[in-house]
Amino acid sequence: xxxxxxxxxxxxxxxxxxxxxxxxxxxxxxxxxxxxxxxxxxxxxxxxxxxxxxxxxxxxxxxxxxxxxxxxxxxxxxxxxxxxxxxxxxxxxxxxxxxxxxxxxxxxxxxxxxxxxxxxxxxxxxxxxxxxxxxxxxxxxxxxxxxxxxxxxxxxxxxxxxxxxxxxxxxxxxxxxxxxxxxxxxxxxxxxxxxxxxxxxxxxxxxxxxxxxxxxxxxxxxxxxxxxxxxxxxxxxxxxxxxxxxxxxxxxxxxxxxxxxxxxxxxxxxxxxxxxxxxxxxxxxxxxxxxxxxxxxxxxxxxxxxxxxxxxxxxxxxxxxxx
Numbered sequence: 001x002x003x004x005x006x007x008x009x010x011x012x013x014x015x016x017x018x019x020x021x022x023x024x025x026x027x028x029x030x031x032x033x034x035x036x037x038x039x040x041x042x043x044x045x046x047x048x049x050x051x052x053x054x055x056x057x058x059x060x061x062x063x064x065x066x067x068x069x070x071x072x073x074x075x076x077x078x079x080x081x082x083x084x085x086x087x088x089x090x091x092x093x094x095x096x097x098x099x100x101x102x103x104x105x106x107x108x109x110x111x112x113x114x115x116x117x118x119x120x121x122x123x124x125x126x127x128x129x130x131x132x133x134x135x136x137x138x139x140x141x142x143x144x145x146x147x148x149x150x151x152x153x154x155x156x157x158x159x160x161x162x163x164x165x166x167x168x169x170x171x172x173x174x175x176x177x178x179x180x181x182x183x184x185x186x187x188x189x190x191x192x193x194x195x196x197x198x199x200x201x202x203x204x205x206x207x208x209x210x211x212x213x214x215x216x217x218x219x220x221x222x223x224x225x226x227x228x229x230x231x232x233x234x235x236x237x238x239x240x241x242x243x244x245x246x247x248x249x250x251x252x253x254x255x256x257x258x259x260x261x262x263x264x265x266x267x268x269x270x271x272x273x274x275x276x277x278x279x280x281x282x283x284x285x286x287x288x289x290x291x292x293x294x295x296x297x298x299x300x301x302x303x304x305x306x307x308x309x310x311x312x313x314x315x316x317x318x319x320x321x322x323x
Contacts, residue, residue, distance in 0.1 A: 152209075
């Protein structure tokens with residue numbers, strides 16, 4: 001009888017241990033995702049993906065990291081994080097520094113930068129920027145890349161204009177008349193200024209140059225050793241982007257849960273920001289990168305002197321995980 005009791009206890013302990021291992025194996029994969037910016041309606045697809053359970057369905061739990069101190073590309077390249085939100089030029093510049101990062105999902109299909117100018121300057125094309133003073137946050141980042149692309153499209157260089165580093169004060173300086181030309185995100189500064197009843201002309205970089213913009217970056221190790229994680233993440237985000245495009249109003253309501261005080265901001269302006277952003281996300285195949293856009297970005301960075309030579313783009317991006 002005692003032998004039967006001890007046998008029963010042993011079986012119970014074994015089953016309990018197995019259940020514990022099964023629970024651990026089925027636990028969601030927690031992922032800290034560097035976003036590169038503050039909580040914003042422009043991240044609506046990520047909020048929709050999380051809120052509708054598309055990440056959860058793939059057994060993924062995402063923590064959005066908005067810290068400016070987080071260098072997502074460097075951490076992904078070092079293998080400390082599996083993913084980050086980053087732009088095409090960041091990937092090429094990182095690979096030039098021998099960081100093994102790979103762009104696996106294109107969120108933006110067009111480069112979302114615009115040059116805003118006072119109507120009286122009559123700037124209608126990039127060629128009209130010759131000899132002008134142009135305010136931009138600094139000689140770095142997407143604003144700088146986009147401005148240079150516009151200038152190059154007209155056969156100009158940065159030497160043909162005066163580039164003023166003004167910090168992230170484009171709206172304030174334009175509104176106060178201190179700067180007649182500023183560079184900003186197409187879904188931000190032009191919309192905010194128009195909402196404040198300022199007249200302006202706008203040149204969108206996307207109308208003159210096809211470049212790789214923001215998307216999801218991982219590293220070569222993750223691509224090789226955990227391809228299903230990459231595929232699952234891409235699959236979930238594609239659902240979120242598609243839903244956001246199909247129903248922006250619903251996406252706005254969901255975003256209220258993730259963006260503090262969004263419900264206290266001007267809804268018409270925020271919806272315009274979202275709808276303009278959607279123009280840059282739309283694609284025949286959500287998530288796919290355009291190889292020519294990568295070549296264009298490569299050439300642009302070389303012309304700017306940021307790359308000594310073109311980077312091998314076959315390793316810089318892949319479309320193999322696009323659902």
